[in-house]
Amino acid sequence: MATLKGPGAPKSYDGSGLRVGIVHARWNTKIINALLSGAKKALADSGVKEENIVIQSVPGSYELPFAVQRMYASSQLQSTALGAGSLVSAATDLLGGSTSDLPSLTKEPASKGSTAPFDAIIAIGVLIKGETMHFEYIADATSQGLMRVQLDAGVPVVFGLLTVLTEEQGLARAGIAGAGGNDGHNHGSDWGSAAVELGVKRKGWA
Ligand code: DLZ
Numbered sequence: 001m002a003t004l005k006g007p008g009a010p011k012s013y014d015g016s017g018l019r020v021g022i023v024h025a026r027w028n029t030k031i032i033n034a035l036l037s038g039a040k041k042a043l044a045d046s047g048v049k050e051e052n053i054v055i056q057s058v059p060g061s062y063e064l065p066f067a068v069q070r071m072y073a074s075s076q077l078q079s080t081a082l083g084a085g086s087l088v089s090a091a092t093d094l095l096g097g098s099t100s101d102l103p104s105l106t107k108e109p110a111s112k113g114s115t116a117p118f119d120a121i122i123a124i125g126v127l128i129k130g131e132t133m134h135f136e137y138i139a140d141a142t143s144q145g146l147m148r149v150q151l152d153a154g155v156p157v158v159f160g161l162l163t164v165l166t167e168e169q170g171l172a173r174a175g176i177a178g179a180g181g182n183d184g185h186n187h188g189s190d191w192g193s194a195a196v197e198l199g200v201k202r203k204g205w206a
Helices: 029-045 061-094 134-153 167-173 187-205
Strands: 020-025 053-058 120-128 157-164
Touching: 020 029, 020 061, 020 187, 029 053, 029 120, 029 157, 029 167, 029 187, 053 061, 061 120, 061 134, 061 157, 120 134, 120 167, 120 187, 134 157, 157 167, 157 187
Parallel strands: 020 053, 020 120, 120 157
Antiparallel strands: none
8 A cells, every 4th residue: 555654655676785884872872773773674685695794883863974985995995006916917927927025905804795885875864852942953963974975975874863852762763663654664674675776777877
């Protein structure tokens, strides 16, 4: 049945060629963990390979924009360094030399995953309103920061920041059974799907 809320009829995108980053805050861990699971499941359901999902954590939501920015920049650097490393290796092979003294960044990483820059990054945080103005400041700064990073870097940053009035509302939006107003829907799942859709579309918008 069609509903008013949510991203509309689901369309599936093939995420098998994508590399996706997730950065999550640790405040309100129970809700965060459920949202993270929902996001990971949606990525896997769209074909994103486990080895191409990189997860980092930060203390609180306020740290998310900086972490996303550095994570993306370092993935670009790693990709460039490895590309340069292959060229140096090929040139050294041609000259009959050795690459064993090259800086470690130019060597193949231990992971079997892709070394391409991230196609999308999901930022996950849960802000629960307290009695002071902290909530408003952090919510505003984090939202603005995440938007700025995605436009400056040209990489989709999925807005996985829940801003709720009570813990109960947070639990409900993470699909945790028994929470008030819970329809079983996990918003993390929408964020995983959004990352795949934007990651795939961005390749065509390059
Ligand atoms: C300080 C703070 C407060 C009051 N509430 C939350 C919250 O509900 N969710 C969250 O993710 N982080 C919270 N923080 C921590 C800040 O985001 C940040 O980690 C600290 O101010 C250190 O920069």
